[in-house]
Amino acid sequence: MSAGETRVLVVGATGEIGGLAARQLVEHGATTALAGRHRERLQERARALGGRPWRTFDAYDLDGCAQLALWANTALGGLDAVVVAVGVAGFGAAAQVSDASAEHLLTVNALGPMAVVRGALPIISPGGVVAVVTGEIVDRPALGMADYAAGKAALAMWLGVSGREARRAGITVVDARMPHMDTGFASRAAVGSPPALGPGADPEQAVRQHVVAPVLRAPGR
Numbered sequence: 001m002s003a004g005e006t007r008v009l010v011v012g013a014t015g016e017i018g019g020l021a022a023r024q025l026v027e028h029g030a031t032t033a034l035a036g037r038h039r040e041r042l043q044e045r046a047r048a049l050g051g052r053p054w055r056t057f058d059a060y061d062l063d064g065c066a067q068l069a070l071w072a073n074t075a076l077g078g079l080d081a082v083v084v085a086v087g088v089a090g091f092g093a094a095a096q097v098s099d100a101s102a103e104h105l106l107t108v109n110a111l112g113p114m115a116v117v118r119g120a121l122p123i124i125s126p127g128g129v130v131a132v133v134t135g136e137i138v139d140r141p142a143l144g145m146a147d148y149a150a151g152k153a154a155l156a157m158w159l160g161v162s163g164r165e166a167r168r169a170g171i172t173v174v175d176a177r178m179p180h181m182d183t184g185f186a187s188r189a190a191v192g193s194p195p196a197l198g199p200g201a202d203p204e205q206a207v208r209q210h211v212v213a214p215v216l217r218a219p220g221r
């Protein structure tokens, strides 16, 4: 696999999956711009990857999410692909999860990523790729995860429809339904505690297969 000069925005680059995706893309020759919430971690990752442009955002700021692609397009001199690996877990029986927690889970897992993609589709170059991490939970929703599953399912549905629309412009939208991985994601839940989870898939391999390989199919500069 080689990315040539594929210009990629990685959103959620401070996370485990986003960080792995950014590193693997750089190893394959891509040019990356990084967006994330945690300023210091983002700065450090941008530095570790050779001094990449970076920008902070919060999923609650939907306008800010929608501006990320425009920023990356300017910073990289064009934009061929976008990776979105933003999300937060939440646990608890549906009847016990507060409306505030439900709003949090739906915003970070669905509305924020949708706003990023909405902002990217008019900007990304023909033949480009948008890869958004959803998860296998869309196909196998578990008890005690109704709000998290609803957020991911809403995102998956939206990606399916917007992907059919984007195909007319030659852009591929990838719904990356990644398996459970031991990234510590569940332990950072916004609400509740995770059940005992079985061993996860290897994150390096899963990111390569579900995110990096599709992105590298985007024609570069």
Ligand SMILES: NC(=O)c1ccc[n+]([C@@H]2O[C@H](COP(=O)([O-])OP(=O)(O)OC[C@H]3O[C@@H](n4cnc5c(N)ncnc54)[C@H](OP(=O)(O)O)[C@@H]3O)[C@@H](O)[C@H]2O)c1
Pocket (backbone or CB within 6 Å): 012, 013, 014, 015, 016, 017, 018, 036, 037, 038, 041, 057, 058, 059, 060, 085, 086, 087, 088, 108, 133, 134, 135, 136, 177, 178, 179, 180, 181, 182, 183, 184, 185, 186, 188, 200
């Ligand atoms: N790990 C798994 O088993 C698994 C399986 C399938 C799908 N996924 C999905 O993969 C994605 C990344 O997960 P991960 O395993 O890499 O976990 P992670 O390390 O916790 O990454 C989560 C990312 O989301 C960001 N984020 C959370 N709340 C945010 C907010 N309000 N505004 C902006 N960014 C926010 C985090 O930013 P900070 O660094 O600032 O916290 C971080 O970059 C998530 O969408 C998750 O649903 C994970």
